[in-house]
Amino acid sequence: MLIDLANMIMTRTISSRENDRKGFKVIVNLKERGKPVDLTGYVVKYEAISPYGNFVRDDAVITNAKDGVFEYTVSKEAVSSARVWIGYFAFEKGTERFTTQDIRISLGSDVKQGSIQIEDYISDFDKLKKQIDALQVAVDKADVVKRSGDTMTGNLDMDITGGFKTLQWTAGGVKKGQMTMSATGASLQGFPSTGGTKTAWAYNHDTDAFNILASGTNVLKKAGDTMSGNLTLDRTGTAARDILWSKDGAVQTNLGMNSANKLRLYDNVNALTVFEHDTATKTFSILADFKTKNDTDWTNLTLLNGVTNQTGKTSKVKRTGNTVCLTVNVIGVKNNQIITTLPTTFRPLSDMGFSSSYIKSDLNSAEGIITIRADGSVHCEWISEGSTPLKFWSFTLTYLI
Incomplete structure (x- = not known):
């Protein structure tokens, strides 16, 4: 098909x-x-x-x-x-x-349905008479459940071998609902006036799975759902309440109120508190290493115009928040020379000048000007040696951007 x-x-x-x-x-x-x-x-x-x-x-x-x-x-x-x-x-x-x-x-239609073979007629009649007699005895002893309503003291057993059995509810002869029990579980169905069948829930006792199939349920589904109200975690005394995130059954992170009335995020993997807010002192504390999206590690600089690093040293730059730290250790610097260009994330909004001591070729020191321009170029100016390369120049600058 x-x-x-x-x-x-x-x-x-x-x-x-x-x-x-x-x-x-x-x-x-x-x-x-x-x-x-x-x-x-x-x-x-x-x-x-x-x-x-x-x-x-x-x-x-x-x-x-x-x-x-x-x-x-x-x-x-x-x-x-x-x-x-x-x-x-x-x-x-x-x-x-x-x-x-x-x-x-x-x-x-099955033509045999409801018919009785002539050779079996007497025996079937005898069986029917015995059943009627037994029913009459039960009625006489009041050992029956009344159709109009009654109470049973034992169980109502329905054999579901090879199939299922249902309990049905009707209104004016029209079926409105039923509970079905099979060898694997149970389910509840309704029959709306618009037609069709609606299954409210189904339970499989072999897998211990209970599925709510009604679309209008007020129960959150384990597989994912949306709440229209608040989720309240009530605390008593010094009890803690948390929302936990886990992976493969192991808790990784939890967010909530601890026994000291502090809202905190706890890292179970590294056993440390990431942050906490003290409602009594109105303070917010960050207890883990704090980084912004602009933070960088030390970045080595590319030197220009024949300038090189001093032996065993490097020239590099690092940014933490809005603060930039520039450290330079070079030789071969001449007056009015660009020694490097900073990457974009380290550049100031406008030109910035700094004074710094350098070592001349005769090993005496003098003062020069270092200018960091908005385009990232680093200029070495006011060098008295002119076109004669310096012995070396080492400086560290810190500035805000």
């Missing part, structure tokens, strides 16, 4: 006979606009209702999830009464659920 989800008028009709015990198998190729539907991770159910209001929910078997192929062997419950059954296939994965178009199964 080919079912295309995009073709909502493609109703299928299957003909069979009521009480066909061995049932029959339906092999389905599920497509959407001609393309196979990937059923990986889904559970496929066949849900149907008889002309008399009886509900069937059976498992189908996925044989090729990638290509959307599955098969369903019709159970004896699904052929238990004649006339037309209305069914469909439902696909469920977590909180997700979608269904196919209606499938009609037309069951012809």
Whole structure:
């Protein structure tokens, strides 16, 4: 059978006979606009209702999830009464659920249904008489539950071997709801006046999974959901309350109020408090290393115009917040010379000048001017040696940008 989800008028009709015990198998190729539907991770159910209001929910078997192929062997419950059954296939994965178009199964009458073989007539009559006699004895002893309402002192047992049983509720003869119990779990269905079937919840006791399928629930779903109100964590005395984040079952981080009435973020991996706010003193303390998006590590500079680093030393720059630290250790500097260009993140908004001592070729010291321009160029000026290279120049500058 080919079912295309995009073709909502493609109703299928299957003909069979009521009480066909061995049932029959339906092999389905599920497509959407001609393309196979990937059923990986889904559970496929066949849900149907008889002309008399009886509900069937059976498992189908996925044989090729990638290509959307599955098969369903019709159970004896699904052929238990004649006339037309209305069914469909439902696909469920977590909180997700979608269904196919209606499938009609037309069951012809079983001519044996309700008939009694002549050779068995007397024995069946005797059995029926014994049952009536036993019922009369039970009535005489008041060992029955009254239809108008009564109380049982024992259990109501329903054998679900090979199928399921339901408790049904009606209004004016119209079925409104039912609780279904099968060998694997239980579910609650409703039958709205607009038609169809709504499953409120389903529980599988083999996997211990309880799924709320009603769209209007006020319960948050474990797989992810949205709250429209507040989440309140009430504390008593010195108790702590936290929201925890974990990975592979191990807590990594928790945010909350500790026993000292401080709001804090705690790093469980490194066993340290990242920050805390003291409601009594109105102070906010950062206890971990603090970095901004502009912070850098030490960055080595590229020297220009024949200037080189002193032996065993480097020229580098670092930024912390809005503060830049520049340290230079060079030889071969001449007057009015650009010795390096700073990367963009270290450049000031306008030109900045600094005075610094340098060592001349005769090993005497003198004062010069270092100008850091807005384009990042570092100029060495006011050098008395002129075009004669200096012995060396070492300086460290700190400025705000």
